[in-house]
Amino acid sequence: DTGVSQDPRHKITKRGQNVTFRCDPISEHNRLYWYRQTLGQGPEFLTYFQNEAQLEKSRLLSDRFSAERPKGSFSTLEIQRTEQGDSAMYLCASSLVGAGNSPLHFGNGTRLTVT
Amino acid sequence: AQKVTQAQTEISVVEKEDVTLDCVYETRDTTYYLFWYKQPPSGELVFLIRRNSFDEQNEISGRYSWNFQKSTSSFNFTITASQVVDSAVYFCALGRSKNRDDKIIFGKGTRLHILP
Numbered sequence: 001d002t003g004v005s006q007d008p009r010h011k012i013t014k015r016g017q018n019v020t021f022r023c024d025p026i027s028e029h030n031r032l033y034w035y036r037q038t039l040g041q042g043p044e045f046l047t048y049f050q051n052e053a054q055l056e057k058s059r060l061l062s063d064r065f066s067a068e069r070p071k072g073s074f075s076t077l078e079i080q081r082t083e084q085g086d087s088a089m090y091l092c093a094s095s096l097v098g099a100g101n102s103p104l105h106f107g108n109g110t111r112l113t114v115t
Numbered sequence: 116a117q118k119v120t121q122a123q124t125e126i127s128v129v130e131k132e133d134v135t136l137d138c139v140y141e142t143r144d145t146t147y148y149l150f151w152y153k154q155p156p157s158g159e160l161v162f163l164i165r166r167n168s169f170d171e172q173n174e175i176s177g178r179y180s181w182n183f184q185k186s187t188s189s190f191n192f193t194i195t196a197s198q199v200v201d202s203a204v205y206f207c208a209l210g211r212s213k214n215r216d217d218k219i220i221f222g223k224g225t226r227l228h229i230l231p
């Protein structure tokens with residue numbers, strides 16, 4: 001069990017650029033979640049997958065955000081035309097079956113800074 | 116609507132003191148789960164405990180203990196004989212049990228400083 005890994009750890013980009021983050025969940029986990037955390041706040045749910053199916057998207061996820069999990073393993077989160085308000089820590093988590101009855105295991109996150 | 120409130124934004128105690136972190140939740144579900152996570156300065160969220168809404172037994176794990184009271188919708192966390200390594204942000208969270216809508220809702224966290 002190597003844990004949830006996220007890449008990159010840090011990303012600095014200029015406003016208007018596109019960015020893509022990657023998450024590799026724990027291998028046997030079928031659920032994968034994306035959360036966003038800003039300074040002084042708890043993580044906020046963005047979206048989640050069961051295998052390759054995206055089951056829910058938060059209203060926080062504007063149309064500039066898109067997430068994929070094409071083979072039910074790793075996932076990518078892309079932000080197009082980044083804005084300064086997108087600056088945050090993007091957290092990935094995985095679990096087995098459902099997070100409602102199993103704990104989420106989080107990665108170290110990707111810290112995005114939009115200048 | 117579901118909501119988790121952690122009224123204590125920041126707490127400082129001297130090492131070896133006991134400290135309790137408060138958590139109050141709101142839900143209309145009859146079946147739900149409560150969690151505590153720790154976020155040390157390194158940033159990674161570490162799972163501490165999960166509690167089913169049907170199980171109101173208090174739990175103790177080493178220096179950590181949790182008090183779940185359904186009557187007051189509270190799930191408080193106590194650290195006994197605190198240590199500097201306990202310094203972190205602690206999050207209380209609420210999860211639903213329905214299969215297709217079980218995202219976890221987090222509180223805003225309590226930042227705990229343990230002073231040497």
